[in-house]
Amino acid sequence: MARPKQFDCGEALGKAMDVFWTQGYEATSVQDLLDAMEINRASMYDTFGDKRSLFLEAMRCYLSQVQEKQRELLTGASTPLAGVEELFAFAVGCAAEEGSRGCLFTNAIVELGPHDAEVSALVRETIAALEGAMVDALEAAKRQGEIEPSVNSLGAARHLFASIQGLMVLGKADVGSETLEDVARQALSTLHCKG
Numbered sequence: 001m002a003r004p005k006q007f008d009c010g011e012a013l014g015k016a017m018d019v020f021w022t023q024g025y026e027a028t029s030v031q032d033l034l035d036a037m038e039i040n041r042a043s044m045y046d047t048f049g050d051k052r053s054l055f056l057e058a059m060r061c062y063l064s065q066v067q068e069k070q071r072e073l074l075t076g077a078s079t080p081l082a083g084v085e086e087l088f089a090f091a092v093g094c095a096a097e098e099g100s101r102g103c104l105f106t107n108a109i110v111e112l113g114p115h116d117a118e119v120s121a122l123v124r125e126t127i128a129a130l131e132g133a134m135v136d137a138l139e140a141a142k143r144q145g146e147i148e149p150s151v152n153s154l155g156a157a158r159h160l161f162a163s164i165q166g167l168m169v170l171g172k173a174d175v176g177s178e179t180l181e182d183v184a185r186q187a188l189s190t191l192h193c194k195g
Contacts, residue, residue, distance in 0.1 A: 012037040013048070017058035021104040024111055025055055056118065062104045063126050070133055080140035081147060081193065084160070088184040091164045095171025095180050103168035110169075131157045138191070148192040156191060163187035 015036040019028050030051050034041060048054040073090055077083035094100070101107070105126065112119040134157035141147045164187075167180055 012039055013054075013058055013061055016048075016054055017062055017104065020055055020058055021062075021101050021107070024107060026111065056122070059104065059108060059119070059122060063122070066103075066105060067126070067129055067133075070130060074133055074137045079146060080137045080144060081191070083137050084134070084141070084191075085188060088160075088164070088167075088188060091167050092177065092180045092184050095167045096177040097171070100171040100174070102172040103165070106165050106168040109165075127161065131161055134160055141191075146193060151192055159190060160187055 015038075016033050019032050019036045023032065028051070030041070030044070033051065033054065034044060037044065039047075044054065048057060069090070070087060073087045074080070074083040077086050094103070105123070108119055109123050113123055114120075131154070135153045138147065138151065138153040138156055142149050142151065142153070163183060167183055170180060170183065
């Protein structure tokens with residue numbers, strides 16, 4: 001019979017996610033992870049596998065949280081366009097945080113996307129899901145007369161998504177909230193809002 005685990009897997013995964021988010025994948029050692037998770041090497045390998053497997057599990061956990069937050073912002077607002085604006089306001093707030101680590105998703109794209117097929121596949125899958133939610137919001141905004149019917153929803157969603165990723169990168173450069181807000185305003189202005 002297997003010995004029961006003496007730690008909370010979810011809590012340990014969250015701590016590992018924080019280390020990867022702060023230091024990046026390559027700069028994180030197994031010992032860094034063990035110290036943060038407060039578990040021994042055998043427990044880590046038995047529960048999560050190797051460093052790469054742990055990273056992928058942490059990424060999936062993070063991306064699930066990102067998608068849930070995006071859905072909450074896009075669907076919980078008073079109107080579809082307000083939801084898109086709230087998503088950008090949230091992104092600006094995250095990017096402007098002092099000592100911003102950026103976005104774990106964006107960091108993974110830059111660090112691992114070009115040479116890790118599994119990370120690239122996860123990234124593409126996530127981008128498609130995030131774009132899809134944005135397209136739904138833009139289509140709803142068209143139906144409610146908030147934006148011009150001529151707006152290409154998929155193209156606009158891709159542009160807005162790329163702008164949010166750019167905000168995350170700029171936040172790491174500590175460019176200041178005024179710059180971030182300018183980027184957000186310019187991105188939203190491409191929607192040709194009515195009124």
